[in-house]
Amino acid sequence: MKCGVVVFPGSNCDHDSYHVLKHLYGQETHWIWHKDQVLEPFDLIVLPGGFSYGDYLRPGAIARFSPIMKAIIKYANAGGRVLGICNGFQILVESGLLPGALRRNASQKFICKYVHLRVESNQTPYTSRCEKNAVLKIPVAHADGGYFVEPETLKALEDQDRIILRYSDAAGRSDATTNPNGSVGQIAGVANAEKNVLGMMPHPERCADPLWPDRDGRYIFDSLIHSS
Amino acid sequence: MNSTPEPPLTEALIAEHGLTPAEYQRIQELLGRDPNLTELGIFSVMWxxxxxxxxxxxxxxxxxxxxPRVIQGPGENAGVVDIGDGLAVVFKIESHNHPxxxxxxxxxxTGVGGxxxxIFTMGARPLALLDSLRFGExxxxxxxxxFNGVVAGISAYGNCVGVPTxxxxxxxxxxxxxxxxxNVFCLxxxxxDKIFLGKAGGVGNPILYVGAKTGRDGIHGASMASAEFDDATEEKRPTVQVGDPFTEKLLLEACLEIMxxxxxxxxxxxxxxGLTSASFEMAxxxxLGIAIDLDRVPLREDGMTAYDIMLSESQERMVFVVEQGREEEAMAIFRRWDLDTAVIGQVTDDGFLRASKDGRPAINLPIAAVVEGALKCERPTRRPAYLDEVQAWTAESLAIPDRGDAMLKELLGSPxxxxxxxxxEQYDHMVRLNTLVLxxxxxxxxxxxGTQKALAISVDCxxxxxxxxPYAGAQAAVAESCRNVVCSGGEPIGVTNCLNFGNPENPEIMxxxxxxxxxxxxxxxxxDIPVVSGNVSLYNETKGEAIYPTPTIAVVGLLEDLTRYCTQWFKAAGHEIGLIGATREDLGGSEYLKQLGEPLRGKPPALNPEVEKRVQRMCLELIREGRIESAHDCSEGGLAVALAESCFSGPEVFGAVIGLASDVRQDALLFGESHSRIVISFTSGQREEIQARAQQSAVEFAVLGKVGGSRFQVAINHQGCIDQDIxxxxxxxxxxxxRYGKRLD
Known part of the structure; x- marks a missing residue:
């Protein structure tokens, strides 16, 4: 699998995704500079976490205008796989590849901690190695992770099986008490209709290294490699 | 000499710059003339x-x-210690109290940014931030x-740059x-073999400016941090700089690339x-000397004078000296990261800092006069009057309670x-995938x-x-910080300190x-641990009320094998619990007294450095050999709190059944803060070996009980004194x- 990790000037989880893909999974992995306008063929592009252009405005609001995003939108619309993690998810919604918006956390504070996620759908290349309703323990680290869509869009997302991950407890129960950031319907990850684009706030790359006691992030990368 | 007419240097103006008449006279002697206003400002901040x-x-x-491990001691931007495999750790702690x-x-x-x-000025990628914070009640x-503002500020800056706190x-x-x-620590x-120093070497080499543009913010920040606070202090808000972590991130990546x-x-x-201390220190x-053309400095606003430019403390700016002919190559790297950059001067051989503005000379100062010319200052010292009174107190006057339940709950709930x-949880503490123990x-x-090594870091005071x-307290801070590092499996290799005190003009503070x-x-x-860097913050005093002396200590420890780290929490029911070290009647200065509403008094617990060393050595060896499951230092709240924390600070909550045998008074046994004590847990199979080690090490050791159940039960000499649901x-x-964090009033 040929992977590309986009480097915006304020990306700071770019090294982490690169490390997991290249060193832990042994995949051919390249950096993609935000000022590039042409994209060579890839099997997966990762929009990593961080603060793309400082994000003093809405996170991702400037990144969507960066030269590389034009090429990535074209690539995604042609069926290319794009995984947006955290800031990457914010960029995906700002650039229109995914619906909705990510609002400031309900607590108004940055939150960094492990959370539980219930896998709502395994009909995507990102979750194909998970059982439906499996519970993953993966950390979040964001200030703006409250996913919002209007009720009609939410309904469409549900009907089309596009809600991929929801915040839950360890037993898989998902309700207001398991919601770390005020997301509508405890949504943690959403896909496009074709399921080639996934945006998720939690960071699977933070718990894929065998050195750590928690390794559930591997389910996402295992799925990607298995389905490529 | 400036293009705009300068105000005359009146006595009032000199005093406003924090210079005494004697210091001003010294300047006149050193220069053989009166300084101009810009030069006065330079002396003001540099002295x-x-x-x-x-x-x-x-x-x-x-x-x-x-x-043997020290590559760079104090005097540079940070200390550098060798960790083998061709690598070095670069670290320092610094205060940002007044702002x-x-x-x-x-x-x-901006404390985090600074x-x-x-750290990255020396060629090191920052891997970790720690903060030592002190607030009122x-x-x-x-x-x-x-409290909320400081935490939000640290969070906003560190998270954005992508260095885990x-x-x-x-x-x-x-x-x-x-x-x-x-106090902010960075490592x-x-x-x-690639450590960069702040040296402006090589006559004729160009001096490059890189980073954010220079604005009028932070002028006289250094002077503000060198005076006590009074009622008008809040009016000094404009002297506090504004941080831009995004620019810092660009600067970080560009610097590491060019290095x-x-x-x-x-x-x-x-x-x-700002530019003043950077240029004087480098020269x-x-x-050597430095010549600067101030007209080339990238500016944020119009009409800035030489004075403004030299004294600005705008953040996220650096000075580079590169070999002649490399300036375009250097600036191309900075521009790739969208940073402002310019050649602003060159290295000279005359030992002067000369600067021009609007084509006219604006500064002409001998480097040595500014850096080393300040009047020697040997402040008088006097043992404070309060000491005899507070140290005379003993616990004899204090009633001993029947049970410990209520006090344990109070202590656990104290901030x-x-x-x-x-x-x-407001800090990104995981980014870059290096945080083994959260x-x-x-x-x-x-x-x-990229190695099999790890580092353990602790800050304490x-x-x-x-x-x-103060003597015993500073020793205790170092001992505790080392103990924390040891409890995590690290061998202490270096110390950095941040010495926070009141007004040094008061002999008792001095x-x-x-x-x-x-x-x-x-x-x-x-x-045998070197102090490789540090920072001093004085004048932490408002209207004559000084803080307690606070010599914050950060210790860095090395683990040669990163799999041999240890955490403080119990791992499984059935494990045995033990205490390395002895408990004495040490109630002076304890959190227990504070909870009782007692004024701060008594003698602090006595530290025997040789015992402390033996306790730490024994614990470290047990961890390295994989003989113990957890190790937790006893500090605030004493043994009872350390035991309770071992039960519930990890991913799982365990109960414990503890039996203590001692003739130490009950409250001192439970809540006293004797040094050199570590709570450990281990499997039964290790018990004899640990006991033997304690005997060899001439260290006290007692088996206290077992992990398990849903209650926290402590008996002293077979008499129950704590029994609570864990x-x-x-x-x-x-x-x-x-709860406090959520209160908005």
Whole structure:
């Protein structure tokens, strides 16, 4: 699998995704500079976490205008796989590849901690190695992770099986008490209709290294490699 | 000499610059003329306490700073210690106390930015941040404002740059209500043969400016940090700089990229006193001079004078010296990262700093006169009058309670002991995948990327002990910090310190300072750990009320095998619990007394450095050999709190059944804060070996009980004195600080 990790000037989880893909999974992995306008063929592009252009405005609001995003939108619309993690998810919604918006956390504070996620759908290349309703323990680290869509869009997302991950407890129960950031319907990850684009706030790359006691992030990368 | 007419240098103007008549006379003697206004401003900041260390330097000279691992000791941007495999750790702790009190969010944020630049200026990628914070009592609304603001500022800055904030400590005491402390530690890793120094070497080499544009912010920040606070202090808000972590991130990446080249000669951050201190320090270290064209400095606003440009403390700016002919190559790298950059001058051989503005000479100062010319300052010291009275107190007058349940609950719910998760969850503590032990154990453990090694880091200072006896208190801070590192599996290899005190012009404060530095130095000598960097913050005083002496200590420890780290929490039911070290009747300065509403008094617990060393050595060996499952230092709240924390600070909650046998009075046994004690847990199979080791090490050791059940039960000499539901205790400990954080009044 040929992977590309986009480097915006304020990306700071770019090294982490690169490390997991290249060193832990042994995949051919390249950096993609935000000022590039042409994209060579890839099997997966990762929009990593961080603060793309400082994000003093809405996170991702400037990144969507960066030269590389034009090429990535074209690539995604042609069926290319794009995984947006955290800031990457914010960029995906700002650039229109995914619906909705990510609002400031309900607590108004940055939150960094492990959370539980219930896998709502395994009909995507990102979750194909998970059982439906499996519970993953993966950390979040964001200030703006409250996913919002209007009720009609939410309904469409549900009907089309596009809600991929929801915040839950360890037993898989998902309700207001398991919601770390005020997301509508405890949504943690959403896909496009074709399921080639996934945006998720939690960071699977933070718990894929065998050195750590928690390794559930591997389910996402295992799925990607298995389905490529 | 400037294009705009300057005001005459009146006595009032000189005084406003914080210079005494004697100091002004000294300037006239050194120059053989009157300085102009810009030059006066330069002397003002360079001779300020903050930049010159004039009060503290004679004492700091006594610290042990050398050792086989030391690559760079104090005097540079940060200390550098060899960790083998061609790698070195670069670290330092620094204060941003005064700005954080005036503007908590920006003050703390720029403190984080400043210390990170000190680290990457030396060629190291920052791997970890820790913060040591001190506030007044949380019952005061203004303290809650400062607390929330500081935490938000650290969070906003560190998270954006992508350097994990992995630990630290936080204490609340009324002595800090007018002077909070924000001490920020940063550690990075670099190749041992690629350390960059702040030297402007090579006559004719170009001087490059890179980073944010220069604005009028922060002018006289260094002078502000060199005076006490009064009622008008809040009006000094404009002297606090505003941070831009995004620019810092660009600067970080650009610097590390350019440092791969072999033509970078020197580099220096523009921190306190901005371009002034950067240029004087770089020229001084090289023994050369510098010529600057101030018209080439990238400016944020029109109409800035030479004075404004030289004294601005705008953040996220650096000075590079590169080999002649490399300037375009260097600037191309900076521009790739969208940073402002310009060649602003060159290295000269005449030992002067000369600068021009609008084509006319604006500054003409001999480097040595500014850097070394300040009047010697040997501040008088006097043992404070309060000491005899507070040290005379003993616990005899104190009634011994029948049971410990109520006090244990109070202590677990007190902000100084309660869980700090609501704070560190606001910091990204995982980014870059190196945090092996997340915040919440005795020390943080981070791996050294690309190696099998790891580092354990802890910051500590119990300032209540320091108030009662600054010498013993400083020793205790070093001992505890080392103990925390050892409990995590690290061998201490270096110390950095941030010495926070009141007004040094008061002989009693100066005595506290002298005693604390002696205590720190003596213990580092005995433990054979070098002090490789540090920072002094004086004038932490408002209207004559000084903070307790607070010599914050950060210790860095090395783990040769990153799989051999240890955490403080119990791992499984059935494991045995033991205590390394002896408990004495040490109630002076304890949190227990504070909870009882007693004034701060008594003698702090006595430290026997040789015993401490043996306790630490034994614990470290047990961890390295994989013989113990957990290790937790006993500190605030004593043995009972350490045991309870071992039960519930990890991913799982366990009960424990404890039986103590002792003739020490009950409250001292449970809550006293004797040093040199570590709570450990182990499988039954290890018991005999651990007992044998204790005997060989001449260290006291007792098996206390077992992990398991749903209750926390402690009996003393077969008499039950604590019996509580462990989940209820855990809940008190977890929720206490969160509740304060949420209060909006």
């Amino acid at each position: 300020s306490e903050h930049c010159s260390y004039k009060s503290s330097r004679p004492h700091l000279k006594t610290l042990p700073t050398e050792g 954080s009190f005036i503007e908590p969010h920006q003050g703390a944020a 210390i990170m630049r000190d 949380l019952s005061e609304p203004h303290t809650r404002y400062l 992995v630990g630290g400590d936080i204490y609340f005491d009324a002595c800090y209500s007018g002077n909070i402390l924000v 990075g890793v670099a190749r041992a 791969k080249k072999d033509w970078v000669v020197g580099v220096q951050d523009m921190g306190a006193a 001084d270290r090289a023994g 100084n002991i309660a869980s700090k998760h609501s704070v560190y 915040p919440g154990s005795d020390a943080t453990v981070i791996r050294v990327p 119990n300032s209540r002990f320091c108030y009662l006896d 005595w506290q300072f002298e005693q604390a530095v002696r205590g720190l130095g003596d213990l580092c000598q005995i433990f 989940r209820m205790l855990a809940d008190i400990w977890k929720q206490a600080l969160t």
